[in-house]
Amino acid sequence: MAMISDPQKLEKVRESILKDREKDSGKTQVTVCGGTGCRGAGAEEVVGTFREELGKLDGKAEVKFKETCCHGFCEQGPIVIIDPENIFYKNVTPKDVPEIIKETILGGKVVDKLLYTDPSTKKKVVHEKEIPFYQKQNRLIFGNNRFIDPTSIEDYLALEGYKALVKALTEMTPEEVIEEVRKANLRGRGGGGFSAGVKWESCRKAEGEPKYVICNADEGDPGAYMDRSLLEGNPHSILEGMTIGAYAIGSHEGYIYVRNEYPLAVKNVTIAIQQAEESGFLGDNILGSGFDFNVRVSRGGGAFVCGESSALMTSLEGRVGRPRAKYIHTVEKGLWGKPSNLNNVETWANVVLIIKKGANWYKKIGTEGSKGTKIFSLVGKINNTGLIEVPMGMTLREIIYDIGGGIPNGKKFKAVQTGGPSGGCLPESKLDLPVDFDELTKSGSMMGSGGMIVMDEDTCMVDLARYFLNFLVEESCGKCVPCREGVWRMLQIVTDICEGRGKEEDIELLEDLSDSIRDTALCALGSTAPNPVLTTLKYFRDEYIAHIKDKKCPGGVCTALIEYSIDEEKCTGCGVCLKACPSEAISGEKKELHSIDKKKCIKCGMCRDVCKFDAVIIT
């Protein structure tokens, strides 16, 4: 695109893009989701086949084709949408493509077998907008992914792209921008929930030049991919947010620190930067305003701790990313000792919305202390895994049951872990908790970056705490004693409990240790590391006691504490378990009761998995 030298020209360009699209509005538009989840399910092949097959149409129908990034409903991928009818096809394979073209595109008929079935009504749903998973969401930030080819700046402009930037540059002073963000009470989406407006103001007032604006796209939480999906799917929105922030703070240099494992995010944002530079949204004298700003992409070092602000900045400087004390804040002395303002990807995306629609509008969404929406990655034992965006204050119950579609296989809900590895586990009694920064913290958990892992009745909460501790021990940088030695000791104690070596005094020791680690660890990785243990102790203490005193695992998970046996009533003698057992521990004649030799049993659970009659029981 040619250089756009002022806001009037931008509006002309936008008008002409919209006019072209208006002309095409009757044409069929095929949209394939090429996001992380859909790619994993084979979306790239589907895209390839569509391109090939549509090429063969030879003018029989005029079809427009678009590959986007993540729409969020990853469970159903690869997803294909046919517009203007808004037909939603799920789990599409390359083999389905000719049929879609023949039946739907040329024939105007719906391909029944590719439709989504609503698990609660058992009815097929034709249109994307009628799918319950989407209906309860409020996709202000994430929703545009669905309409954007991330390599097309025109797609972004067609959706009012860079309008907020024009508004900031032409109608507002930097102080007014900060005031607007502060009034909207935008809180950081990267974990801490710190007020973005307050941070910007401190950075603006800090002495020293140059000032840096940084986007944290390190996203090291296992299972979380919202930042990745935003950066991959709508990179210009992040650039726009950062440019507005830079203008407000008085910075001319920006960095995007991206996890190295996110090559598509790196690629798309690099393309977007180039486009923005060519069209005058980045670089010198942006849109004729006299304001200069450049952005560079930097690939992360890979460690989870590199997402922590001071470690991230050290890593950006090219040194090993290790946290340091932040008694002198990074807004005063950050990257290369200069004032630096770091915000999370999703925080930057919210800035655009706030400036475009105004703080008063934005403040209407959410709760008293937490405004706007939040993107969560909903995973675990849940029917609709994927990325969801909901207004702050929605209850866990609504998220898990109405959007998530509940727990699969008729199992019972047991707990939900929020906030990533160092978040907390909340039990059923907390299902009506409105999800926002303060309520989650009060309950002992946290917002974190927005991970949400759902667990069913077959989960052992002690084993779960062990799992998260193990992750944190692996990721501790090792710099400070409480985290390096303390969290590892917590893991050792919890492992002992899982393996039947637990002692009664262990619970007290875990609690003492947790208190001290919280108080004394150098960075938040360490100080929040006790959360999984503290919340499971708070809400599932009886499970710890069962492990320690009775040497039993109520969840039936900890192999040292369980035994497999066969229920006399239920066993039909079909013999499936006998064949499945890898250690020949099962015996029994056909059509007669089978039994498990406890000495030979290695507790792998194969028999339980294969038995169709639920006859294998754990005690």
Place this chain on the structure above:
Amino acid sequence: MELTINSKRVSAEPGMTIYQAAKKANIYIPALCYHEALSSMGSCRLCIVELTKGNRTKIVTSCNYPVEEGIKVVTDSERVLKNRRMIVELLLARCPEVKIIQDLAQELGVKKTRFRIDEYKENCILCGLCVRVCEEVVGVGAISFLGRGKDEKVDTPFHRASDVCIGCGACVTICPTGCIKMEDIDGNRKIDRWQASLPLQRCKICGKPVATRKHLEQIKERFALPPEILELCPDCKRNYYKKQVVAQGHL
């Protein structure tokens, strides 16, 4: 600037840390990874104090918290002591045989550690003093932290003899646990922990080892000293100067 430490009004210069202000006022704060000649790393967490600013109280490390007007600091509150005891318990399980840890345990009333002493590794407490003295004072940076988390250690890159180590022994002197051993044998200085073996310069007069040749080269580069005194041991150097002074008639 004034602040309060343990109810005592203390004056301090801007830029000082709480630890330095306390020291000036003769108030003791324990620390393992702090040394006044080096930058603060803030990793042992023993120097924590309770800080009250306005109506908020929190735990901070005194070795790197800059003093502020009017703050209130308590160096030995129950919360501080409880946390220090836990840290010492953790270190005691890591290095049960290290004297400085045993002494700290006694000072804080920790009789034994509740953690298992099964993975007995070594006596290094990872205070990083050796790393910093080598980098910041000696100026070579031969050793650094390697690995992470509980597998972290201090070593030379790839556990090979470092190209830049000059064998000055500063790390040996500063190490609070005595876990870096140094020996001068057969004309070489050996620091086994760093795989170092460096030829020694013998005193031109008495033949005693002076320092490693590499160390002397560094001194020669940095300071414009007469070359002949670099080849003398401290005793012979003293004699040499004495003679010169006498010869010049000052005595």
